[in-house]
Amino acid sequence: MSEQSSYSTEIRIPVSYAKNVSVASNIEDIKEENICMKILQKAIALAAEDLGGAIVDNVFDFDGKESKCFRGIKTKEYPRGVGINIENGRVIYIYDTYGDGGKWGKLISSLVNQNYQTIAVMRAQEELGYKVQVHAIGKEKLIIGSL
């Protein structure tokens, strides 16, 4: 018997962790046991690395107005940056779409989301005893857990 499932998902960081996170937070504020926050940070770092971007703590809109954020990613193609905040446990992306013809804002935020989910799925499968492999297929990630 086999089964195929499709899920539409949303990432939520447990509020007990998320309430400790503010725009002024730095990495030392994040406790060892906070798995979701650690995964989020790794997802952000991987996205920045993949895109040749930098991790920042502020982003700008088209008019140059600054917004502080928990973490942000700026790339050569999208120097205004995409900010990442956590509000009531929800991961919120902040960016100005005006003039973003290349849709970099959406690309960066989607990549962070996808990285987070990939790491979480890998860890969940490992926890259930599976041997895990990860592959990229175009824009999709394939995670295979085998017993």
Next chain:
Amino acid sequence: MKKSIKVIIDENGNLESDFSGFKDNECKGEEEKFRKLLEVKYGIFVKSSKIIPKNENINRNSSINKSIIEV
């Protein structure tokens, strides 16, 4: 038959999972366990889901191009 869970994550954050090699109702139980773990421990909440029993594996391995991410 080897038991496996294949998960495809698309660029819009949709997850498609494929549970293969499980006996009878074992599959449903494993799917629930996996989904709960993702939700409770890893903060991935399922907004909507569709589960289809099937007899054959999806085969998307043919276009694999590289391995990524080590945790």
